[in-house]
Amino acid sequence: MTRSVGARALVLSLVILGVFLAAWHVAVSGGGAGGQAVDPEYAKLVGAAAATGGQTPMPGPVDVGKAIWKHLSDPFYVRGTNDMGIGIQLAYSLARVLIGFGIAVAVAVPLGFLIGMSPIVYRALDPFIQVMKPISPLAWMPLALYTIKDSSLSSIFVIFICSLWPMLINTAFGVASVRKDWLNVARTLEVGPVRKAFTVILPAAAPTILTGMRISVGIAWLVIVAAEMLVGGTGIGYFVWNQWNNLSLTDIITAILLIGLVGMALDQILARLTRLVTYPE
Amino acid sequence: MAASYISIEGIARRFPAPEGGKTTIFEDLWFAMERGEFVCVIGHSGCGKTTVLNILAGLDEPSEGAVIIDGKAIEGPSLDRAVIFQSHGLLPWRTVLGNVAYAVSSKWRDWPKAKVEDHARKAIATVGLSGAEMKKPAQLSGGMKQRVGIARALSIEPKIMLMDEPFSALDALTRGTLQDEVRGICRTTGQTVFMITHDVDEAIYLADKIVLMTNGPDARVAEIVVNPLPADRSRNEVHKHPAYYPVRNHIIDFLVARSKSFATELAQPGKVWNRRAPPLVTPGAAGGPAPLVRAV
Numbered sequence: 403m404t405r406s407v408g409a410r411a412l413v414l415s416l417v418i419l420g421v422f423l424a425a426w427h428v429a430v431s432g433g434g435a436g437g438q439a440v441d442p443e444y445a446k447l448v449g450a451a452a453a454t455g456g457q458t459p460m461p462g463p464v465d466v467g468k469a470i471w472k473h474l475s476d477p478f479y480v481r482g483t484n485d486m487g488i489g490i491q492l493a494y495s496l497a498r499v500l501i502g503f504g505i506a507v508a509v510a511v512p513l514g515f516l517i518g519m520s521p522i523v524y525r526a527l528d529p530f531i532q533v534m535k536p537i538s539p540l541a542w543m544p545l546a547l548y549t550i551k552d553s554s555l556s557s558i559f560v561i562f563i564c565s566l567w568p569m570l571i572n573t574a575f576g577v578a579s580v581r582k583d584w585l586n587v588a589r590t591l592e593v594g595p596v597r598k599a600f601t602v603i604l605p606a607a608a609p610t611i612l613t614g615m616r617i618s619v620g621i622a623w624l625v626i627v628a629a630e631m632l633v634g635g636t637g638i639g640y641f642v643w644n645q646w647n648n649l650s651l652t653d654i655i656t657a658i659l660l661i662g663l664v665g666m667a668l669d670q671i672l673a674r675l676t677r678l679v680t681y682p683e
Numbered sequence: 684m685a686a687s688y689i690s691i692e693g694i695a696r697r698f699p700a701p702e703g704g705k706t707t708i709f710e711d712l713w714f715a716m717e718r719g720e721f722v723c724v725i726g727h728s729g730c731g732k733t734t735v736l737n738i739l740a741g742l743d744e745p746s747e748g749a750v751i752i753d754g755k756a757i758e759g760p761s762l763d764r765a766v767i768f769q770s771h772g773l774l775p776w777r778t779v780l781g782n783v784a785y786a787v788s789s790k791w792r793d794w795p796k797a798k799v800e801d802h803a804r805k806a807i808a809t810v811g812l813s814g815a816e817m818k819k820p821a822q823l824s825g826g827m828k829q830r831v832g833i834a835r836a837l838s839i840e841p842k843i844m845l846m847d848e849p850f851s852a853l854d855a856l857t858r859g860t861l862q863d864e865v866r867g868i869c870r871t872t873g874q875t876v877f878m879i880t881h882d883v884d885e886a887i888y889l890a891d892k893i894v895l896m897t898n899g900p901d902a903r904v905a906e907i908v909v910n911p912l913p914a915d916r917s918r919n920e921v922h923k924h925p926a927y928y929p930v931r932n933h934i935i936d937f938l939v940a941r942s943k944s945f946a947t948e949l950a951q952p953g954k955v956w957n958r959r960a961p962p963l964v965t966p967g968a969a970g971g972p973a974p975l976v977r978a979v
């Protein structure tokens with residue numbers, strides 16, 4: 403009775419996980435016969451191995467566990483362009499996300515500052531931003547490939563574009579809505595524009611700006627998988643696509659889990675940073 | 684007549700009205716303050732006191748007219764004029780010390796950090812907040828926040844203090860101490876003070892002149908009460924002064940009745956009132972308005 407809510411929630415989480423794994427195990431081992439009843443059209447499509455071989459089309463939790471162990475015990479090997487450790491693939495994706503996101507920060511924060519400081523610019527640019535924002539970043543891919551002519555740089559560009567808008571909008575909004583009282587303090591103290599930007603506007607808008615960054619990094623991590631599936635070569639998205647061609651579902655499930663974990667880590671890092679700059683009023 | 688130190692000359696302030704057109708908060712407002720004078724403004728909520736203060740601070744511009752300080756028209760805010768904001772205006776991400784030090788380092792930009800903090804600590808001690816230097820504004824009570832605002836204004840040693848209800852959130856004891864402290868500092872440094880208050884006793888204890896504003900919209904400076912109390916008054920003695928209750932009753936009578944009906948008062952035959960030179964009155968002095976019933 404005295405156990406804390408956190409501890410009880412943890413127990414419940416473990417129970418749910420256990421039930422899920424058990425159900426998965428039962429469903430897969432019971433469905434062994436169903437695995438034979440493959441649609442012939444589909445069998446042709448995926449290759450003979452899955453349709454006729456003794457291999458179960460859907461792996462169970464034990465198989466996936468083994469695959470995860472195999473990947474994690476040697477994540478960084480390189481045995482040719484199509485056979486690299488999952489750690490290397492994740493590192494490629496992370497590097498692309500961080501570069502594209504980093505460039506987007508360098509553009510969006512100063513630009514958002516300028517937009518937020520001037521009500522006229524804010525209004526003038528608003529329609530453009532509103533049109534650009536809902537465009538799926540992948541729609542830029544053909545244009546990027548055509549102009550940049552490099553698949554890796556093109557995926558970085560796509561990450562840049564998709565990270566840009568949330569940060570731009572949040573920075574401009576945060577800067578535009580700094581409390582008038584605080585600006586008045588700076589004015590009565592005859593604080594110059596640069597010092598005012600760094601000592602009043604930036605700290606006041608920082609929580610909003612970091613929230614924008616958190617949204618951006620989340621979107622970027624969603625988009626990189628799709629972008630790499632599209633352009634191929636390296637990266638976790640390419641890895642997933644490649645394993646689909648190899649019909650290795652255990653590897654795909656492993657990758658899915660890792661994508662989720664890395665995404666959560668990125669989100670948590672930005673949540674921490676946001677908490678650091680948040681001030682109670 | 685020699686030019687006054689601060690001269691408010693025919694200022695008006697209009698805001699866009701919700702139903703279109705303009706609301707005139709006040710117009711053609713005139714009054715003057717001399718160097719080193721302590722002036723309190725009294726008037727009902729919403730009559731435009733803060734608006735006048737913002738114009739004096741240079742944070743707001745009059746729709747018409749001008750304010751001349753020391754022979755020059757105001758062009759924006761200045762470090763010579765410190766403002767104590769009605770809403771405190773503390774930066775929530777800075778500590779108490781950080782907030783005061785921000786003002787100090789803005790005034791003396793070449794001071795080293797240690798000197799800035801030392802100066803800021805002294806100002807914080809003046810308002811009795813030693814020990815709370817490292818607290819954030821969110822951890823302070825309303826009265827403590829108000830005192831940080833006072834410390835910040837005092838710390839930059841301005842020529843003019845503009846105070847918007849600086850003691851309103853304080854308990855009686857702290858308020859008394861701080862009133863003495865602020866009055867002492869302003870008198871020894873020769874600061875000119877413009878202070879808004881709703882507390883009649885506070886105005887009588889602190890002010891040399893008390894400006895009475897009528898209700899808005901179209902608020903006016905009805906009259907200026909010249910305080911007959913001696914300059915070296917002491918808190919325990921003020922209410923024993925023969926002019927104390929006449930002054931107090933005059934102001935309360937104004938707030939209760941005349942502030943609402945000032946327009947009808949002006950319409951009475953024989954009433955002379957010049958908005959460019961609001962009448963100076965000294966209740967309780969010979970020739971002043973007759974004393975009213977003694978207040979309880």
Ligand SMILES: Nc1ncnc2c1ncn2[C@@H]1O[C@H](COP(=O)(O)OP(=O)(O)OP(=O)(O)O)[C@@H](O)[C@H]1O
Pocket residue numbers: 698699708727728729730731732733734735769899
């Ligand atoms: N930005 C604004 N837009 C429209 N109306 C305003 C604005 N600022 C103030 N007013 C109006 O001007 C009038 C005077 O406001 P002001 O803040 O000067 O009052 P005040 O005398 O300081 O009142 P209080 O004693 O309550 O502080 C009010 O009626 C208010 O509604």
Ligand SMILES: [Mg+2]
Pocket residue numbers: 732733734769847
């Ligand atoms: Mg006010």
